Amino acid sequence: MATLVNDRIDVRISKEHKALIKYAAEIGGFKTVSEFIVTLAKNEAIRIIEKETKILKSMDDRVVFVEALLNPPAPNESLKTALKDYSQFTNLSIDDLKGFRKKA
Incomplete structure (x- = not known):
């Protein structure tokens, strides 16, 4: 199922970081650098949220x-x-x- 893209995040990074990320995306089998970044950022966001809410789930x-x-x-x-x-x-x-x- 395709995800509707309706928002944007702009990030400035060094050429070295961009090359590293692009290479990792390629060898990781991602179609685009954007797909790589979104997937990793989403997974890390979920991990952080789960870690921080593991014991005390609600306010x-x-x-x-x-x-x-x-x-x-x-x-x-x-x-x-x-x-x-x-x-x-x-x-x-x-x-x-x-x-x-x-x-x-």
Whole structure:
């Protein structure tokens, strides 16, 4: 399926870069340098977006995450039990572990 071309991006590059890109496009089997550049730019854009949104997919997720960091809830019984179990497993006292959280 052909993609409708209806926009343009102009880029200025050195002759050396142009020759390198043209050569890579040729040996890569692309019909044109434009096809090569668009394909690679699109693939890289998708990779960056996927990387940056892998954990926190939506803006709501990001808001919840930051809010939890800035205003953490009080520990519930399950967390307190986990802390006790961890301190016993590592031979650390609970007081040793309290120093990890900085006071504001």
